[in-house]
Amino acid sequence: MGCGGYTDPSGFAIADGIFHCGSNAQGLNACWPLSDGTSACLHSAFNRELALIDTPDGSAVKAPASASPFAVQLSDGVRCEVVSHAHHPPRPDQRLSWYSCADGRGLFARSSADPLPSSFDRSAAAWTADAATGNGAMKKVSIRKAWFATATKVSAASSPAASGLDQVGTANAFLRAIGAKNETKAAQYGTPAAIRGTDSGGIENVVYDTCTPKGGTPWTCVAEVGENHTDNVWYATLTVTKQSGRWMVTGYRPWDTCETTPIESCVPS
Incomplete structure (x- = not known):
């Protein structure tokens, strides 16, 4: 889901950078921006489930002067x-x-x-x-x-995006950056060669789902992507390898790589 333009400060926050997503009863009361461009949102204080959403960065919002208890x-x-x-x-x-x-x-x-x-x-x-x-x-x-909703600040050097994501998390973070046309964010998870593998080197693909691991060496996953403003949809492969001690997308092939269906029968080349 998206926030529909509603990313106001959470009325239940006693720390900056926590926002309210959406309006009316469907709104999520407290959202914490994550380092991969998504946000984790809490609707109920005692429900152990979080909603993971793609949303504009709400980290700049300030806590209200007088917060209400969650x-x-x-x-x-x-x-x-x-x-x-x-x-x-x-x-x-x-x-x-x-x-x-x-x-x-x-x-x-x-x-x-x-x-x-x-x-x-x-x-x-x-x-x-x-x-x-x-x-x-x-x-x-x-x-x-x-x-109340609060937060612990995490430096970029120690954030999960910098060092702690596994292969699947790294691949999906790269895919989300591509879908958002955010080359700076894509560079955090993919090498220049992987970014050049997108549409003529530009971030132009729409991501329709998350990657399906195919394993192997090097480790590879498959995702369904499409071309912006067209009906062209295809399977793309992402190759993920260790670079300087952390996983990085080192190969991205969105064009005509896996045309077979179902996706389980696709063998990345």
Whole structure:
């Protein structure tokens, strides 16, 4: 998926470089740019899945002056997490619940006009919030713990893109750079000879899928690519070898290399 032009700073971030991708309930609440041009996004605080997306670099965004928690734990141990646009139906008093709790309660903004950050009273050392189930009576609850989105800065020299990607990761990072027409990024994962192997030496190919490893020596994978602004689609081969201690794409052949189908029967030349 893409962000549809929405790459605002995450409202749940206490560190720079974390952005919100997309709009409405489909939006991803916190995204971290990765060094290969993609971003890893988290929608739920307690879901162990990340969405890996191709997106404009959001690393320049600044953290908000006052971030809202991604999730909280109440003093009784119940956890509640933000639900953004999918809040509970408005009550007769029109107060909205921006947080949904595991036991069915919601944490409500302090008035009908208040946005998400007003869900908590932070005036004392121990935060409190107004909780209720549906249209039931409001009860003040104490907050034991709050989670925010943060980040650990990684230098270019120690980033996975510089040294830690395996053959498949290196090949796919090169393919994404080609699809984005980013020759600078492609040069991080491929040699000049590999870049010259693209359309007349230019980054002009559209990438339709990730590489399928074929193994062998040198190690090779196959990917389906196409020519920009045309209906031409073909299989390309990428050869990946060790260069100065890390994997690099040393050969890229996008033209008429693997015309047979299915792809499993293709033997790279």
